[in-house]
Structures are given as C-alpha cells and as structure tokens.
Amino acid sequence: MNIIINHSSMVPIYEQLCDSIKKHIHEGLLCEGDILPSVRVLAKELKISALTVKKAYDSLEADGYLVTVHGKGSFVAKINAQERSEVIKKEIEKELENVIDKGRRLGLSDTELKEMFLLIIED
Amino acid sequence: MNIIINHSSMVPIYEQLCDSIKKHIHEGLLCEGDILPSVRVLAKELKISALTVKKAYDSLEADGYLVTVHGKGSFVAKINAQERSEVIKKEIEKELENVIDKGRRLGLSDTELKEMFLLIIED
C-alpha cells in the first residue's frame, strides 16, 4: 500500500490517507472488488491509530469509493474509472474556484493569479 | 459594517470576521485611520462573543491591517498599497499550493491541473 503519511503537515492524517487511497483507485492500483488491508493492519503499517484508519475508511465509504462488509473487510466499490475521475476533478475544480474567487475579491487580477499558479506548479 | 457570519460553517467565526474586514479594507469601504466598531459593539451587532471579535482584531493587528490603541479603539493601519498587495499575494499563493498539492495527491497530472485552472479563470 505504498502510502506516505506526513505527521507534521497541516492536512489531517485521515485526509491524507483518504486522498492516497483515492489516488490508488484512480490510477488502477486498486480495482473494483479488491480487498483493502484491515484497519488494524494498515494502522500498524503506517504507525498511526486504528481509529484514524477507520475514520478514513468511513469517509471513503460515504463517498462511494468503498463497500465494507461486516466480518469480511472493505472492498473497492464498483464505479468505472471515468466516473471516478470526474468526481475527483469536480472536487479539485471547486477548490480552485474558491481560491480564484478569493484572490479576485482581494483585488488580484486574473493575470497575476495565472502567473502565481504557473510559478507554483512549475517550481 | 454589513458582515455576515455563518455559524454552521467549518470556517471559524473569527476567521470569517477577519476575511470580511480585510475585504472591506481592500475595497476601500474602510480607509487608513478609520476607526472600527469597538469589540463590544461589533460583538453585540453580530450576536457573537466579544472575545471572538477581539481574537479577529488581534489577528488583523498581527498581520498589520489594524492598529489598536488602549482605551481608544482599533484603527485601520497605514500601509501602502504595495505592501498590502504583497501580504495578499502570500496568502493566495499558500492556498493555491494547498490545492495543487491535493490535486497531485489525488493523481491529477500537472497538465490536467493547468487545464482546469485556465478553464475556470477564463470562463
């Protein structure tokens, strides 16, 4: 499960975990029906609390990425890759929109915003 | 002061307040030297705790937006447009970085992110 957790990041651990698993699914490293590591196993592997892993799995289930079967484990849910990709894009688009709006509200021009964005993404 | 507080937002009240005041200053509704409502008055007006308003004012003072004089009140600080602009840029840059990081964590390529950004900013 090649997942890296950054303990000193401002992003909560459970969210980093969610994002990593979403990415794995998106890239096809995890496919429909695949079983995920148990909460306890993954917690041990990543040296984080089992409750934190549980929270991530719960969140992924709520978003339709996983299906959990009591007593058996958690499995990658059935959605086709394209749909999944769309969901992710929508999520990021929404956040980009928010930042752009805030920038404009604070008086930055679109040109300035573009320059900032390109500078960051290409550093 | 035409400020709207959303009590059910995940954004802390004091932060919503900061953003609103920054916006007012930026748009010229509040100018250098203008006095702000006293913490108690604004608290009453917005139906929130005076301490919450105080926290927002403290944060704005730390960022150089306000100057507070004991026993007199809080005033819009004197910064030139360029300095203010630098502060704002730093803030937006930080947020852009966060979104780009998240996009990458979710498996989007830099090319995809760029396309999304340009599409949004030019619509």
Next chain:
Amino acid sequence: MNIIINHSSMVPIYEQLCDSIKKHIHEGLLCEGDILPSVRVLAKELKISALTVKKAYDSLEADGYLVTVHGKGSFVAKINAQERSEVIKKEIEKELENVIDKGRRLGLSDTELKEMFLLIIED
C-alpha cells in the same frame, strides 16, 4: 509647557505627561513653588482628556513632585535638585537592570549587551 504627546506610542499618555513634567522640573524649567496649568487648561492645550491630565498630576503628587491645594491649583513641591535627580536615576537604573537581567537570562553575553546598548544610544 512645550510638551509633545505621541498618541500612537505604546507608552500611555498619562505616563508621557508625567515624564515630561518630571523632565521640566529636573531641568529647572519648573521650580519649587511654581504653579502648573490647571487640569482643564493643559488638557485643552494638549488636546487630551482632562481625566488623563488629572491622573498624571495625581501620580506626580504621589511621587512627591507636586502639591495640590484644593481650589488654588497644583504647585511644584519642595525638593532640592539633587534629590530629584537621584530619584530619576534610581528609576532608570531599576529598568536598565531589568532589561540586562532578561538579556542574560535569555543567554546574551555582557559584551553583546554592551554592543547593543552603545549601538542604540549612538545611532
């Protein structure tokens, strides 16, 4: 009464006023028995509140610089110049000691402290 009040200084106005009057007395611009401007007159002249002037006079009386006679006014008290000067020196010495102590506590050497002091006083 050539006194300058800095409204944006961190030093309280009443303290600035005290210090200025002490200095006048120390320099002999105000001598034993001289009458000071009435609270209201001085307040008007300096464009500050009469209560603030009153507080300064009270403080100076408590320190033995003034004597106030009800219905007549406030007068410079009788202490010889040398005594007065000693009081002021004691006050400043105490504050210098505090800063030096704090500097040492935080790990600065006496040489560093001396350099800093001389740099500041000669700029």
Next chain:
Amino acid sequence: MNIIINHSSMVPIYEQLCDSIKKHIHEGLLCEGDILPSVRVLAKELKISALTVKKAYDSLEADGYLVTVHGKGSFVAKINAQERSEVIKKEIEKELENVIDKGRRLGLSDTELKEMFLLIIED
C-alpha cells in the same frame, strides 16, 4: 516544568509563561522535538485557565518557538541557534530602546545613561 506565576504582577500571566518557556528552551531544558505539557495539564499544574496557557502557546508558535499538531500536542520547534539568537536580540534591543527613550524624556544625558549602564553591567 518548574514555572512560577506571579498573579499580582503587572506582567500578564500568559506573558510570564511565554518568557519562562523561552528561557527553558534557551537553556536547553526543553530541546527540539520535546513535547510540552498539554494546555489542560499545565493549566491545572499552574492553577490558571487553560485558555491562558493556550494564549501563551499560540504566541510562542507565532514566534516560531513551538509547533502545535492538532490532537497530538505542542512540540519545541526546530530552529538553529543562530536564528533563535537573532529573535532574542531583536527583543532585547526593543526593550533597551524603550528605557533609553524614557531616560532621555526624563532629562538624562546620553553620557549619564552610558555610565549607569556600564556600572550596572559590570557590578
């Protein structure tokens, strides 16, 4: 944590706390990465409000002394000795300036101030 709080001092409790912790860090009693007592624990120990401790920790974090991780605790930040030294110098310089200003306001000459300073630091 061997910290002493003086409730009747004019120095705010949260500031006394800040100074004590800075001192501990500077003296090496608290080292990079060390965890500090939780706000609640320290509050109980010192018999003060948890909010007051929180305010001190916030201030130390703003000054780069601490890093706080949500749900985990506050840790001594990683700064090299030189950076830390710069911060301390700035702080002491500011205080020296204040005392020198006050001395001048009270009519002491720079020569007198220098003599007093050298006498104190060499006693």
Next chain:
DNA sequence: GTGGTCTAGACCACT
C-alpha cells in the same frame, strides 16, 4: 487523550 473554538461574565487599566 489532544488541540481549536466559542461563550458569558468578571475585573483592571487607559481615555
């Protein structure tokens, strides 16, 4: 368990 935020009300210092 941890920190993050908010409240309502108190007392003090400054104007």
Next chain:
DNA sequence: GTGGTCTAGACCACC
C-alpha cells in the same frame, strides 16, 4: 466609554 486579561465550562475535530 475603550481595550487587555482572566476564568470556567462547553462543544467539536483529530488522534
């Protein structure tokens, strides 16, 4: 009147 500080206790998010 103003801001500055402190308290005790609450609820939430995160680990």
